Structures are given as C-alpha cells and as structure tokens.
Amino acid sequence: MELFQLETFLAVAEEKSFSRAAKRLHRTQPAVSQMIRNLEEELGELLLDRSSRDGTLTDSGKLLHEYAQELLNLRNEARLSLVELRQLQKGKLTIAANEYTSLYLLQVLHEFRRIHPMIRIAIQRSLASKVPQQLQEHAAELGTVSFRPEDPQLRSLVVYRDELAFVVPPTHPLATASNVSIRQLGAETFVAHNVPSPYRAKVLQAFARHKTPLHMEVEMPTIESIKKFVAMGNGVALVPGLTVQDEIARGDLVRVPVSEINFERRLRIVYRRHATLSHAAQAFLKVVEALSNTRQGRYLFQVEH
Numbered sequence: 001m002e003l004f005q006l007e008t009f010l011a012v013a014e015e016k017s018f019s020r021a022a023k024r025l026h027r028t029q030p031a032v033s034q035m036i037r038n039l040e041e042e043l044g045e046l047l048l049d050r051s052s053r054d055g056t057l058t059d060s061g062k063l064l065h066e067y068a069q070e071l072l073n074l075r076n077e078a079r080l081s082l083v084e085l086r087q088l089q090k091g092k093l094t095i096a097a098n099e100y101t102s103l104y105l106l107q108v109l110h111e112f113r114r115i116h117p118m119i120r121i122a123i124q125r126s127l128a129s130k131v132p133q134q135l136q137e138h139a140a141e142l143g144t145v146s147f148r149p150e151d152p153q154l155r156s157l158v159v160y161r162d163e164l165a166f167v168v169p170p171t172h173p174l175a176t177a178s179n180v181s182i183r184q185l186g187a188e189t190f191v192a193h194n195v196p197s198p199y200r201a202k203v204l205q206a207f208a209r210h211k212t213p214l215h216m217e218v219e220m221p222t223i224e225s226i227k228k229f230v231a232m233g234n235g236v237a238l239v240p241g242l243t244v245q246d247e248i249a250r251g252d253l254v255r256v257p258v259s260e261i262n263f264e265r266r267l268r269i270v271y272r273r274h275a276t277l278s279h280a281a282q283a284f285l286k287v288v289e290a291l292s293n294t295r296q297g298r299y300l301f302q303v304e305h
Contacts, residue, residue, distance in 0.1 A: 001042060003075060006068040009033045009047065013057055077118055086279055092120040093280040095139050096134045098127060099223055100240050101144035104160050112287045113181070119280045127195065134230050135272055141281050143270045146240075153273050158302040159288055160267035164199060165241040167253040171234045175254040182260040186212040189235035191226050194219035195293060202263050203238055210260060229251065234290055242264055 011021040014030065022029040027088050040047050047061035057065060097105060102123060109121060124140055131143035132151050148156055166185075168175050176185070185207075193200070207214040218235060220226045230237045231252045238261070247253040269288065271277065277285075292301035 001039065003071065003116060004044060005035055005039045006064075006071060006209060008032055009039060009061075009064065010068050010072065011136075012036060012048065013061065016063050019146060024238060033276065034125070079105070088116045088279055090116075090282055091278060091280040092122065093140075093278065093284055094122045094124060095126045096126045096131045096143040097139035098125070098144075100243060100296050101146060101267055103242050105144060108284070108288055108291060111291060113285055116280070116283055120281070131270065135270060141271065141275070141278060142284065145270060146265045146267050148266075148268065149270055153271050155273045156268040156270045156304045157285070157288070158266050158300050159269050159292065160242070161298045161300060162240050162242045162265040162267060164203070164238050164263045164265065165244055165255050166236065166238055166258045166261065167227075167244055167248070167255050168236045169231055170251060170254055171233060172236065172254070174236075174256050177256055179257045179259060182206060182210045182258055183212050185214075185236070185258070187215075189217045191218045191220060191229050191235045191237045192216040193226060193239075197263065199263055199270060203261065206261055242267075266300075 008021070008025060008027075011024050013277060015021040015024060018032050018036075019029050022032045025032065036048065043060070043064070045060035045064075046058050047064060049056040049058055049061075095105065102125075105123065112119070113121070124134070126134055126140075126143075128145045128147065131140075131145050132154055133147045134140045134141050135154060136151070144159075145156075146162075166180075174180055204214065218229065219231060223239055225240060226237050227244060227247055229235070231247065241255075244253055244255065248255050269285070271281070289301045292299040
C-alpha cells in the first residue's frame with residue numbers, strides 16, 4: 001500500500017466520482033479505477049459500494065479513509081518540517097563542552113541566537129577527554145576542546161587562540177610587577193584545577209626544568225571556584241586567559257606575565273569527519289567563521305586535516 005494509492009482513494013471518496021477524482025489528480029478515469037481495484041485486491045476488502053452512484057464508502061472504506069487522512073497529514077507535516085529545518089525555523093543543536101570552552105561558545109551563541117532564534121541549543125557539560133567519544137556515540141553533533149583529537153574519524157577547526165594566565169589578587173606583592181620569573185613562584189601557594197590536562201603536565205615540566213618547587217596546596221573542581229578563591233586572597237593560580245577576562249577588567253584579579261610560561265592554547269570545534277551536519281550545525285559554523293573575520297586577533301577559523 002503506497003501513499004499515492006491512498007491519495008487516489010481519498011480523492012475518489014471526497015469527489016464521490018471517479019471522473020472528478022481523475023480530473024483533480026490529472027489522470028485518466030481508467031487509471032484511477034484500476035488503482036482503486038489494485039488497492040482493494042491488496043487489502044482483500046471492497047472500499048467503495050459500486051451499487052451506489054455517489055461513491056459511498058463501505059465500512060472498510062470508512063476505516064481506511066481515517067487512516068489515509070492521518071498518513072497523508074503526517075507526510076505533509078514531514079515535508080513542512082523539512083522545509084523549516086532548511087530555513088532554520090526549527091531544529092536543535094547539541095554541543096559537548098567543558099567549563100573552559102563553554103566560555104568561548106558564549107559569544108558565538110549570542111550572535112547565533114540573534115540570527116536564528118528558533119533553533120534550540122543544548123550545551124552538554126563534559127570532560128574534554130570525553131568529548132571525542134560523545135561525538136562518536138552521536139550524543140552530540142559538535143564538540144569544543146583545547147587539544148587536537150587523535151581520532152582520525154574526527155575533523156577539527158581551530159577557532160580561538162588563548163594562553164595560560166598567571167593571576168594574583170590585587171593585594172598580592174607581585175600584583176604591581178611588570179614581569180616575574182618562574183623561580184620567583186617557588187614560594188607561592190598555587191590553587192590548582194584537579195582535572196588532569198596536557199597543560200597541567202606542561203606546567204609541572206616547566207617548574208621541574210627550572211628546578212623550582214610548585215606548591216599546589218589547594219585543588220578545586222572548577223575554574224570558577226579557583227578564580228573566586230584566589231580573588232579572596234588565598235594564593236595564586238595559572239588559568240586560561242579567556243576565563244579571567246572579566247575579573248581582570250573589574251580589578252578582582254591581576255594578571256602578571258611569567259616569561260618562562262608562555263603556553264598557547266588553541267580551542268577547536270570538532271565533529272565527525274564523515275557526518276552530514278544538520279542545517280543548524282552548518283549555520284553555527286558559518287557564524288563561527290564570520291566571527292573570526294570580524295573579530296580577527298584571537299578568533300580563528302582554520303581547518304585541521
């Protein structure tokens with residue numbers, strides 16, 4: 001049973017005439033009659049009372065009429081929904097991100113929502129190391145990370161250039177320094193992030209290379225808690241520069257350059273290499289690219305192969 005057969009059946013039932021139904025469908029009357037006969041043979045039921053001149057439906061015909069209308073309505077809804085998706089009038093985009101990379105997404109989402117307010121956005125909180133797996137499992141369509149994924153099934157776009165920032169509270173003795181050396185930090189108490197990362201390993205290696213002790217007396221689960229604790233006067237921290245822009249602007253924290261610690265962090269948007277991205281995801285990447293063209297500087301749009 002095909003939809004075009006049901007469409008023909010509905011036309012006959014509604015027009016109450018094979019000839020009028022044929023005219024409506026731009027077909028010949030014999031073709032319409034044959035299609036109804038084929039449908040009846042397939043179902044093993046008579047659908048029209050042939051003794052009636054007005055195309056009266058049998059009980060089986062009345063039952064099929066209800067289902068046929070429902071199925072064709074669903075087809076029309078599906079077509080309309082596809083058009084709406086294409087025109088970005090509906091849809092949903094799911095992005096996997098951690099606390100840090102979510103901050104980059106804010107500016108992009110601000111612009112994206114201005115242009116495409118009908119698209120639903122879901123940012124899934126995830127450990128950066130788990131983002132590639134979430135993409136492969138189709139739990140998210142896009143992901144943001146600060147490392148280049150090793151998985152050859154993923155494609156990545158470099159979208160932002162950041163670096164580690166050494167921050168202290170305004171009352172700290174080093175707050176007025178224009179530059180400090182890594183050896184000057186040997187006596188400081190660091191508030192650290194307790195999530196392992198390649199950049200944490202680089203910091204440990206840098207301190208070891210300069211034979212300087214690194215005192216991580218306090219570890220916190222989030223960057224937000226680290227910033228607040230340091231701002232309260234409890235030690236110093238090394239955090240991504242993107243995460244402390246507002247605090248530095250307000251004067252809650254002071255950023256002090258450390259010549260031996262200059263670790264660039266490149267944020268990436270990643271997705272499945274052979275995926276057919278949704279209209280919403282494609283539109284999102286266009287906003288990312290446009291942002292890189294207008295903002296430039298730290299905002300990038302570089303495809304990695």
